[in-house]
Amino acid sequence: MRSSTIADPGPPLAVALGDPAGVGPEITAKAWAARVEEGLPPFFAVGDPRSIAAVWDGPIARITDPAAARACFAEALPVIQVEDAGAIIPGEPNLPGARCSLDSLELAVGLTRSNAAAAIVTAPVAKVQLYDIGFVHPGQTEFVAERCGISRDNAVMMLAGPSLRTVPVTTHIPLRDAAGILTVELILAKARTTDRGLVRDFGIARPRLAIAGFNPHAGESGALGREEIDVIAPAVERLREEGIDVVGPLAADTMFHDRARRQYDAALCMYHDQALIPIKTLHFDEGVNITLGLPIVRTAPDHGTAFNIAGQDRAHPGAMIAAIRLAAQCAEYRARTA
Numbered sequence: 001m002r003s004s005t006i007a008d009p010g011p012p013l014a015v016a017l018g019d020p021a022g023v024g025p026e027i028t029a030k031a032w033a034a035r036v037e038e039g040l041p042p043f044f045a046v047g048d049p050r051s052i053a054a055v056w057d058g059p060i061a062r063i064t065d066p067a068a069a070r071a072c073f074a075e076a077l078p079v080i081q082v083e084d085a086g087a088i089i090p091g092e093p094n095l096p097g098a099r100c101s102l103d104s105l106e107l108a109v110g111l112t113r114s115n116a117a118a119a120i121v122t123a124p125v126a127k128v129q130l131y132d133i134g135f136v137h138p139g140q141t142e143f144v145a146e147r148c149g150i151s152r153d154n155a156v157m158m159l160a161g162p163s164l165r166t167v168p169v170t171t172h173i174p175l176r177d178a179a180g181i182l183t184v185e186l187i188l189a190k191a192r193t194t195d196r197g198l199v200r201d202f203g204i205a206r207p208r209l210a211i212a213g214f215n216p217h218a219g220e221s222g223a224l225g226r227e228e229i230d231v232i233a234p235a236v237e238r239l240r241e242e243g244i245d246v247v248g249p250l251a252a253d254t255m256f257h258d259r260a261r262r263q264y265d266a267a268l269c270m271y272h273d274q275a276l277i278p279i280k281t282l283h284f285d286e287g288v289n290i291t292l293g294l295p296i297v298r299t300a301p302d303h304g305t306a307f308n309i310a311g312q313d314r315a316h317p318g319a320m321i322a323a324i325r326l327a328a329q330c331a332e333y334r335a336r337t338a
Contacts, residue, residue: 011118012042012044012070012073012117013042013043013044013324013328014108014117015031015121015122016045016046016105016122017046017048017052017123018125019093019101020054020097020101021088021092021094021305022124022304022307023306023310024051024124025051025123026310026315027123027319028123028320029056031317031320033058034321035073042078043073044066044069046079046080046082047081047101048083048104054088054311055310058077059075059076059077062079063079063080066116085097085100086100091308091310091311098130098132098133101126101130102133105122105125106147109144112297113148118331118332119299119327120298120327121298121324122144122298122299122300123301124306126307127139138171139171141291142155145294148295150293150294153186153189153190154193156293157291159302160287160290160326161282161287162286163282164261164278164282165198165266166266166278166279167275168269168272169268170186171272173272175272175273182270188235191211191268193292196292200334201297201330202330206245207245207265208246208247208266210263210267210268211232211235212250212251212270213227213228213232214227214232216253218249233248236249280302287301287303288301288302289301289302297331301319
């Protein structure tokens with residue numbers, strides 16, 4: 001049994017359930033069922049309660065006020081109902097479900113911004129269906145940033161596990177486009193936000209950053225590409241001039257073994273898979289997506305909707321439990337140091 005080491009952050013946490021047909025409802029319910037063993041603080045779900053009942057036979061308490069979550073949390077999973085998501089069939093996403101997931105996210109963000117919730121945890125959404133209803137953001141990270149009044153470049157997606165934190169400088173774009181998007185200013189913005197976030201949310205007094213190269217072997221002095229010479233190295237030099245503890249550009253294939261990981265607090269990677277493959281290899285069931293640079297704390301399990309296993313009682317709640325735990329820790333640390 002895990003002993004409880006999480007200080008109570010004050011208000012309960014808000015968990016947006018994500019797509020009703022995905023694994024979000026199941027892993028949220030399983031996290032509640034493991035609340036005592038995992039030492040989790042009170043939280044409430046936001047979404048259609050029927051999506052939980054479709055995959056779980058545990059107790060649900062419908063609430064209308066986040067403050068009511070604390071009183072019933074020991075006996076039932078508190079849920080604020082957003083709307084009827086239409087027909088809910090696990091594994092079969094539809095447009096009403098996408099609307100419900102977006103409305104759930106919107107409400108959970110609002111409750112967190114108003115301090116009715118200590119932090120927001122977001123379960124996975126189906127982007128294809130969201131795009132079909134007019135969603136214009138690359139993902140939930142950018143949506144939450146916009147709702148908080150933060151520029152996309154100043155909001156950083158960090159993937160965090162027990163032994164590794166990574167930041168993709170470019171995110172959900174085709175790999176062939178990544179080189180053209182990389183700029184000195186983009187790397188500076190992501191690195192500055194990462195440095196401040198590690199101080200603000202993790203209590204690391206002087207963060208150590210490692211910057212990956214873009215090309216194999218960090219470009220081999222230009223023989224395999226000039227992104228390191230023209231873009232990444234100048235950004236690293238600027239960061240050093242600003243007093244940030246940073247090394248790079250480094251060859252990405254030697255950055256993630258055990259000894260290398262001990263040398264930095266976060267690795268900035270140049271494209272999506274460069275950041276996500278190592279974190280998912282090392283911490284697939286514990287990986288957390290945390291957005292740095294926001295006025296609120298936002299985390300998410302680092303996996304998708306997993307429609308192929310939804311409704312089969314096969315979804316592992318480890319990443320959701322880790323996301324709830326990290327959200328509570330960061331919220332408590334912010335409250336204590338404010």
